[in-house]
Amino acid sequence: MKKNKFFKMKSLALVLSLLLISLSSCEKQWIDSDLNIDPDSPADVPMGLILPGAQLAMGFVLVGNDNVRTNNIWTQHFDGVSRQSATEARYQLTSADVGNVWSSTYTSILMNLSVLVEKSKLEGSESPYFRGVAQVMQATTLGITTDIFGDIPFSKALGGGQGNLRPEYDTQEQIYDTIFNILDDAILNLNAEENVLPISGDAIYDGDRSKWTKAAYSIQARHYLQTSNKTGNDAYTNALAAVEKGFASNADDYLVPFEDENRNPIFQFMEQRGDIRMGSTFVDLLLENDDPRLSFYAAEDGDGNYVGSEPGSENALASAPGTYAASPTSSSVMMTFAELKFIEAEARLMMSGGDIALAQAAYEDAVAASVLRVTGEANTEWLDENINGVAVTLASIIKQKYIDGFATNQPYADYRRTGFPNLELAAGAVIPQIPTRFPYPQSEFDYNNENVPSANKLTDKVWWDQ
């Protein structure tokens, strides 16, 4: 009996161990590590597929709602007439409000451009051309972003993959140096003698290297001029040197296109939120001179008039933005020939030993280019009556640049740098001056607290504004 039971146990043990062995071998197949490779996400993609996303993001984010809409309320091109836009009109902008623009700028634009720069160096598919395009876009992005925030991370940034999760900040002065260096390098790359992989996926210039080269010089000119309070005459001479090789006509303009399927961000904002109207400062300025650009910049109000909302007055009956900046297919303007001519005019006017006649000519060309770009017509008569031959001053240059730069970030930068045009405080302002920068985002205080500058007031001044 005992023996019998023993045998029973033994055979059972045998059955069990066989079972477990077969199970464990089956489990090895069952637990297949390859299953953890995401079937929807490629491990690698060609450069031509990365470029369009970064370009679209640049147009949508840098010149879209979170940057331009807010700072154009402050420059009184717009007025916020309800909800958060009305709050912004009273100069309330919190760290929480700028999280979206900050994260898109770094993770959608700069990170993917940095991937492009690295991929362009891969052996066998070297592409200095691609690298040059990515670098011009990097410089454009850094320029707009630093002008808005001040010090920002870059030299230590974008290193998450290498374990640097909390990047240190560069000073704005360092960022400016970086912008100039990157653009110098971009120009070399765009004109390199050897290139394996041609540019593809370029929604901006369709791979035209000469236009990218002109864009590189033009962005350089923009930022050389921006340092005028810091570097004095060098700013003007450096800017002028770059202007020479920059855009030659409106056809060279640096624009991010939108289409019916992918509509302009301000258009989408007006369609879905509608919380802004044209600002009275801007509309009145255009009305004053019967400016032909007015009917493109602004839409008629309910009574068929062009009326701006006085800053902070929340006049929802005022004119909405017009087709120039707020039609579905309006492009985001990164930089224009007109702006370059304004830069030239200012540099020639302000540099020691400058030539006023050349300044005058550049100023007149600038306004003419602007009017042509915005209205599609030369409007020579109007130019002759209002612009041509009227002695140029810094105030008149910046005033016209302010009109030309509607729906871009440049008027806000120029206003802080030059104080033009003269703007009155909005009704209900909660701080005694127009803000001089955006606050850093809450996410930087939460996740990069040791590095984000603790000075974070809207009234702090960025380096070139000090």
Place this chain on the structure above:
Amino acid sequence: MKKRLHGFLTLFLALVVQLSFAQVSSVTGTVTDEDGMSVPGVNVIVKGTNTGAQTDFDGKYSVQAASGDVLVFSYVGFLTQQRVVGTNKTIDVTLAVDAAQLDEVVVTAIGISRSEKELGYNVQTVSAEEIGNKPNADIVNSLAGETSGVEIVSSSGSAGAATFITIRGSASITGNNQPLFIINGMPVASGGGSSGIGGVQTSSRSIDINPDDIATMSVLKGGAATALYGVRAANGAIIITTKTGKNLTERKMEFHSSVGFDVVSQLPELQTKFSQGQDGEWRSGGQYSYGPRISDLEYDGDTDYKWDPNGRLVPKGTGAGIPAQAYDPYEFFQTGITTNNRFNIANGNDQGSYFFSISNFDQEGIIPNDTFERTTLRLNATTKISEKITFGADMAYTSSQANQIQKGSNTSGIMLGLLRTPPTFDNSAGYEFADGTQRNYRNDTGYDNPYWVANNIAFQDDIDRLTGSVNLTADVTDWFNISYNGGVDWYTRRYTDQFKIDSKGNPTGYYAESQSYNTIFNSDLLLNFKHEFTDDFSAKLTVGNNLYSTFSKGLFGDATGLEIPDFYQLSNSSNNTTSSYESEFRTAAVFGDLSFAFKEMLFLGFTGRNDWSTTMPEQNQSAFYPSASLSFVFTQLEALRGNSFLTFGKLRASAARTANIAQPYNTSSPFVAVSGDNNVGDGWTGPNGGVNFPYQGLAGFKLSNGLGNPNLSHENQETWEVGADLRFFNNRLGLDLTYFENKNTDLLMNVPISDASGYGSVFLNAASMETTGIEISLRATPLRTEDFEWSFITNFTKIDNIVTGLAEGVDNVFLGGFVVPQVRAVVGQQYRSIFGNDWYRDDSGNVLINDDPTDNYRDGYPMADNREMVPIGNFNPDWTANITNNITFKNVSLSFLFDIKSGGMMYNGTAFAMNNLGTAKRTEHREVTYTPEGTIDFDATPAENIVVMDGVYGRVDADGNPVSTGVTNVTPVVQDEDWFRKGAGSNFSGGPSVAAMEPADWVRLRNVTLSYDFPKIVENVDNLQLYFTGRNLWIDTPYTGIDPETNLGGATNSQGMDYFNNPGTKTYLVGAKVSF
């Protein structure tokens, strides 16, 4: 659809017909207890067979047996008795209370049955009787208030809306915190229903279960209870056992029908005195309700003015004499109707059993066209292949269709349009013009008219789900058996989302279509051994293996810019996008459960499970999870036996390590296709706008925003609990106490990082949480006579769920919500803090009231501190309790359940926005007249409008820092248009979120049921019951919005947000059950 149903029915019926039954003669009798009371529900089994019956309400039974058979009478808490069937076919039995048997058999992890007394951890069981008459579509709602340690939040009163359930708090920061659902041994899909801040409130997949199929639900709460489930039950488990035909002796059929009526419950109060407009002037199409007094206005009767049938509003005496009036927007809501029909048939004998059910649930909610319909079929059958081998199969099919209506932060949200409409605009006077454009109070801009939404925007959800499993039990010897359970849970979900052209969020129209295919496969093999070493000492051992996999694949397409109006087809546009997704993972496990019993007094159990998962990196695929538990029935000690005061007493203790694995695809950082959501989110445009690829004819990819991690390891949850189960006076009074602690470490989460790193987050084993809690259950039967019984059960829960650490350098993370406020996990705080801006305060926490006439803040009012967001409240209750009373008088039963939630705050963003718009009742006291000096003219200003805000005088200095004088504020002010519309009195004008935080405590009569069991009137009818049930008939809460049992994002971790949520409901239901 019909064809498919037909196919299933044929299959089911074929199986039913296969089973045949033997005939024997009837034995009848009555079972009573020692007090002479009849005992219903006693199991009467013919020994050695599966034949048997249960006693009915009067203790009577009827069982088929032959002379010489032995009848076994068993019932929880009583000594089992055996009687031999002789010539007398009537056998009456008196059962004696058995102290040692005062417990039930409960189903524990992996389907292992254990006597309750053996358990070293707390398990609560909810039976069919407790849920059978409740009017909920989703079974999870029926669990609300039934147990301790379980928190349930219904997201809204919309038809089919999701419900969020957690057991013993939360164990994960950003991952799943809802329990595992097991039906008859098969883990099934139960989650879903998280919605974001707009859109619609979709369902949780637990809604696919027909509540009438359920026999019992065991709630496994702690780690020791769930350790055998390894990586899938760190959040507890709900083990559902469906009804079967086992132990029936004759065929039983049940019909159960009910009809329910839903009405809207609590709603925010509205002002009715002021018209549309601003600054005291009426404005056509204006967004605000800060116009003139309605009593001062009349209509001008201009029929050319298309926005109102009576024309424009003009000062009294200047129009057509039609007086202005305040309309009641809440007339929008209707009485919802739900019909629910259920049928089941079952039988069983010693050769096998079957249970078949079919049900249909059909609901139209309180919002027009808000519907949910569900049809279910179930067949469970067992048969004996041989004396020792039993084969069984379970099949359940569910088909559901829902039409869900927009809610929340959404230009089409029902409550958003409704509550922002000025009192002088009548939404119901037509929502569409002949040319197809929309009539709304913003003159066809802004927000959709809610009637337009209910009729022109539809989210249609369509589910087909089939769950099937087979089980095989082989009793190899009397000490060894093998059981196997393997099955598949498979469902497809198809939804369409259509916005008519001219909706404010999608002006050119929108159509989306999605199809997904989801499968769970599960296989459990168990080898069960038992051995009695001596009469007093025995052991049981189970070893087993589990294989599990999930697979889902989905396809999504959408179109904007519809060409042909009212035609919803993806091809009706040149602007469409498509995408697809796929996800798969597998786990494997071996496990063992070893338990020892000594003298029916000491029970010691150990479990161990080793899991492997494909979602983990190769070097960390494996992890081991042990548990140990001890139960000591001290009333089995000689000295305490037979004590009539303390009938039964047990102390228990257990400890376990359980955990969780990563979701798939977190070990690397690939590229992803560019979409509007992942590339350019600006918080303003979209979700259906934004920009999508292809862009300029180009495809686009970008680096994934989340940084993967090749070094992930399993999460770790260490838990222990101690408890006592004490029963007094022959089980008339029972007290169960539990204290538990959970320590979670290495919690996996997407840790947000500086975006400047190039990534938004990195997946890490980072966070830790600690949860402690007390659970108390008290059961009592204070009164019991022959005709009357009153019993009650009450549960009390107090849980502290503290986040003890996140990642290095991170002290809070986003869980959900808006730009401001948000729900976050904050180190050192209760899980899911609401995070927003506060008022400027002094060091003692007093709100500063501005006293500086030279600054930009208004004097006499508090000032918003927008420097940074801080924790401003928490939805979690301090404690919860519930009391269910059951009163039975003869054939009448009354049961009512009070549910109490104490503590917890909710963000009433609805009220905060209504302040800005001037529709909230609190904005009614807005009128103020100032003297030429700028002070309040106390003679001209209504006295009831004058308030002094709480706080102390202070100001904000030039550096933005608060300065307090410490002097209590006494400055009278008026909360006027400048405060509510333009000042810090609302969110849209810079007010801090803290001003919208409201206590969300409640006492509610969650359920009341009155039922009547008819005496036997017809021979073939075993039971006929009529009942009335009411749900949420009474709620007492300080919350000023809708029913505070709500959540904007649906079934998600970010609880505590109300922003134009669709309201809750009260339900009145009548039903009838008849069984043959």
